[in-house]
Amino acid sequence: MNKKLSAVIACYKDEQAIPIMYERLKKTFEKIGTDYEIIFVNDGSPDKTEQILENLVKKDKHVIAINHSRNFSSQMAFTSGMEIANSDAVVLLDGDLQDPPELIEKLYEKWIQGYDVVYGIRTKREAPLYMAIAYKLFYRIFHKLSYIKMPLDAGDFSLIDNKVVQILKTFPERDRFLRGLRAWVGFRQTGIPYTRPERMFGRSTNSLLKNINWATKGILSFSYVPLQIMTMLSFIVFFIALVAIVVQIILRLVLPNTPQGTTTVLIAVLFIGAIQLLGISVLGEYIGKIFEEVKQRPKFIVKSIFKNKD
Secondary structure, three states: OOOEEEEEEEEOOOOOHHHHHHHHHHHHHHHHOOEEEEEEEEOOOOOOHHHHHHHHHHHOOOEEEEEEOOOOOHHHHHHHHHHHOOOOEEEEEEOOOOOOHHHHHHHHHHHHOOOOEEEEEEEEEOOOHHHHHHHHHHHHHHHHHOOOOOOOOEEEEEEEEHHHHHHHHHOOOOOOOHHHHHHHOOOOEEEEEEEEOOOOOOOOOOOHHHHHHHHHHHHHHOOOHHHHHHHHHHHHHHHHHHHHHHHHHHHHHHOOOOOOOHHHHHHHHHHHHHHHHHHHHHHHHHHHHHHHHHOOOOOOOEEEEEEOOO
């Protein structure tokens, strides 16, 4: 039985990379010998991405293009593509060619062997040292804090069986962390190691600050440890305060002339105040996520869809 694959590519400022991505995907699918469709999701790119995709759709009936009304994030772009994918499995890729299309052949082989999710493991990353360290650190922190076991160094690049895709489509979350949801659903999963190259064209839209926000989203979506840490800190501060009261009483009884100063009081007030502010900020992050979910706004807005009707 011939299998069909859907490649879903999240595009933002990738006008130069898109034609190369198309050619490499086409060659890869032809080499595998499977039926396929290529779904480009233009996530509000300010460049000529929409025009380039329209020309590709006219050229090849295997290509579909979705245009969002603005930038909704790569997670929403992947979700948008999965919504219309019509195949036995979906492959998620970034549009900047950092996810090598040729690796799909190995993902496909593992899928044929019976795995429901096959993800790419970034064993090496061609990036500035501080960014590479930051990524490594995030995955290990997330692995320790999360109540799910997400594989280390595994990004969105993956092949996902249709039955898993159908389950992911039912999830109501608007603030999505797809690689976490992918791990959460379970099923048979495995990884393929690869070296992730640097962006081929232009400058990366990521920054250290954006990646910190991204890491915060992932941890808050799949961990209650920050709240548990605040609970532990409150008990520690309470215990310290209790000990300090006992020591103060003993000193007053034994050494009535013990000098009194404002430094200790000031330090104690600042310490307790810092703990309180930290606790409020952690609570605020969780409340912000709740607020975003209860508004029930659409996950994304599709401006147009280009399909070849021939």
